[in-house]
Amino acid sequence: MEKRNKSATIRDIARNVGVSVSTVSRHINNSGYVDRDTAVRIADSIRVLNYEPSLAAQGLKTQKSKIILLVVPDICNPFYSTIAKTTQRIVSEKGYALALYDSEDSRSEPAAVKLAQQMYASGVLMGSIDIKPETVGALIRASIPVVALNVYHQYPFDAVHVQGSEGSYIATRHLISGGHKRIGFAGGEPGSMIGRSRREGYERAMAEAGLIPLSENIIERGFAQSDGIIMGEYFASLPNRPTAICCANDLIALGLLSALHEHKIAVPEEVSVVGMDDIPYACISSPSLSSVTNDGACFAQEGMRMLFERIEGTYEGAPRSVSISHQLIVRGSTSANRC
16 A cells, blocks of 8 residues: 555545445445455555545535534633633544634624535534624524524523623622722623623612612723723723723723723722623733633533534434523722722
8 A cells, every 4th residue: 555645535545445435435434334354454545545534525415514613702802712722622522623703793693604504514603792683593594503602582592601690790799899889880892782781780780789870980882902991091081980890891801900000090999890701811910800700611511512412413302591600709909999
């Protein structure tokens, strides 16, 4: 048997062994009888020629590739990076490949669904901050197993999410317990599903404490660190700024900390700041950031568990919903009200 440097094909294997392409295909896909001697010679040829099956070719033939499409709103956000890393490990262990699509804050999700169809994806893990009805409709029509991340409403597919607005509620309660009454809110994408949820938690905690949020202490712009810088500039400019600020995620909080630092506003001495997600950067910022956990690895593990149950046919029942719990992590960016 002759070694080759170029990528071997199934035809190369058949030619090398002296059998038909269909015989090699039956052996590779375990889809029919191949006698023991022929199977051994095919296996030897596969090893010598370093043959790797083409997922794309398999998808064209069966209209179902061993590819999982992961859609995230922002791969630069460490929360979604953690999801991607964990998902890739699980997918690889299953013998599948992972394709990653950044939906640009969920704006291009319909294009992601179209891509899943074009690549004959076996399943879709759909991370979203604001899944739209047209996206839901496209997923239903695609007839591809789907698990949604961060979806709170009832949809016809499995979902992994946190406990509604509980995270920002816990964060705001933490500030209130420190004696803060003038508490601001730095929110995410205005009107988005996740943006609304985070604001609702803040407003619920304030209402329960008998506190009325002032409109000038609430600003919503986006979930990126650059948005946090702009919102931090805004709070720094207020003549009667809040003594504490609840941020819709950690990237916002880190940007806000940077802006406050530039204006020489001490944290937490003058303003306490709390974030959401507890990303790795939270514990190494200056000061270290108090945050509420949002475990991306757990999101990925639960999502992939349900997705492969659908793909492998071990579960075919009604849509399921898994809720991930929160935990408050208190660090150096929050303290009792000193004003």
